[in-house]
Amino acid sequence: MPATTRADTEGPGWGFAGRLKAARLAAGLTQTELAGERYTKALISALEHGASRPSVASLDYLAARLGLSPAALLEPDETPWARLEADLRLAAGDWVAAADAYAALLVDEIVPLRRAELLRGLAEACASLDQGERAVSAAAEAATIFETHGLPLEAIEARYWQAAGLYRQENTEEARSLLRQVLEAIRSGSRVQPGFEVRVLIAVAMIDGREGHHARALTYLDEARGRLGELDDRRRASFLESLAISYREAGDYEGALTLGRQALTYFRAAANELESAVLDNELALTYLALGNLRRARAHAAAAAKRLTAAGDPAIAANVAETQAAIALADGDLVTAAQDATRAVELARETGNAKALISATLTAGRIARRQGDLLAARAQVEVALATAREHGRAAQVRECLVELSDLAAAGGDTARAYALAREALG
Structure with missing residues (x-):
């Protein structure tokens, strides 16, 4: 006996499924015509059933195609749908609330496609929260369900978030492989939403830049930069921010500064204090890399000020660590130590592993500058242990290089050589 769906029991006048089908028929559209350039007939069929x-x-999108308001397709009591509320949390960047909402909805959801949509949302939220393992699990399950039900576009987006989760786990090889599969599918004619290809290009470039393939990374970044005109101002700001970070990691500091300033202009126009703070911090790191401590200090201070209004202690840990690195470069060891201690405390309070490792490593470098090699080694070893615990390969290598330098400075050349080999391996 065929399975019974909500559309079967509610009839064409009741519920979203029935209302969508009735509106489509009234408009004289086929499912393919309603799907248009963005979606597929299979998705419309799934929605109508x-x-x-x-x-x-x-x-x-569908309401606009039908000449209706979104509310017209929803029952009065469906407007505050928990699913839509979760989506809105996600769109607003409230990752914790979005992840909690999707997880709660998944507890009782047994319809495969609905479950896949919730899993995809959960994957995006978890990737944004740096919860790589959870993101990979949710995205992989979502992609498998979408593929089984003949929804390749939805599967492509889920695979993107699977790659994002792998990247958070520092599994760059598998992340790059997935992203290139996604990019190949897009270039083969898959009709993805505006901006998605740009996002994939930036993600591939970030991985290549991180792995030292800077020329290849810049090629992807230049392609992405040429596509920014497709985006609205808010998305453009977010992508410019990602581009700026990628250019900095690829070593193109001047390009990073240009893009960073452009992104900051868009974020400030949108009164987005949190994103502006993140970008100010990235600009501070870029100026630090260029040796312009005055501009680095100014942007770090601006980031700290914005975070006072935005109230995000996890990002505040990153900013405090940046300020410690700037003070260290300027030779102000007292201020550097104070900022590093504050960064460690904030990172521990918020579970920000990346900031905790970086701040502890900076504390070790401060101790070294103070001439205390034993204290320096102890701090760097703590940073290394934390990096290993959280599977942060790039930071593991950074700690190993620092320990190798400390061993060489202490006259232990054999240990220095062994640590250097481990870092390179």
Whole structure:
């Protein structure tokens, strides 16, 4: 006996599924015509049979295609849908609330496609929270379900978040492989949403830059930069920010500064204090790399001030660590030590592993500058242990290089050589 869906039991006048089908028929559109350039006939069919729920983006798109308001497709009591609320949390960047909302909805959801949509949202939230393992698990399950039900576009997006989770776990080889598969699918004609290809290009470039393939990374970044005109101002700001970070990691500091300033202009226009703070911190790191301590200090101070208004202690840990590195470069060891201690405390309070490792490593470098090699080694070993615990390969290598230098400075050339070999391996 065939499975019964909500659309079967509610009839064409009731519920989103029935309302969508009735509106489509009234407009004289086929499922393919309603799907248009962005979606597929399979998705429209799933929505009309109650096997899938619309996201905020798809609801807006389909309502516009039908000449209706989104509310017209929803029952009065469906407007505050928990699913839509989760999507809105995600769109607003409230990752913790979004992850909690998707996880709660998944507890009782048994319809495969609805479950896949929730898993995809959970994967995005978890990747944004640096919860790599959880993101990979959710995205992989979502992609498998989408592929099984003939929804390749949805599967592509899920695979992107799977790659993002792998990147957070520092599994760059598998992340790059997945992203290139996604990019190949897009270039083969998959009709993805505006800006998605730009996002994939930046992600591939970030991995290549991190692995030292700077020329290849810059090629992807230049391609992404040429596509920014496709985006609205808010998305453009976010992508310019990602581009700036990628250019800095690829060693193109002047390019990073240019893009960073452009992104900051868009974020400030949108009154987005949190993103502006993140970008100010990135600009501070770029100026630090260029040796311009005055500008680095000014941007770090601006980031700290913005975070006072935004109230995000996890990002505040990153900023405090940046300020410690700037003070260290300027030779102000007292201020550097104070900032590093504050960064460690904030990182521990918020579970920000990356900032905790960086701040502890900076504390070791401060001790070394003070001439205390034993204290320096102790701090760097703590940083190394934390980096190993959290699987942060790049920071493991950075700690190993620092320990190698400390061993050489202490006259232990054999240990210095062994540590250097481990770092390179």
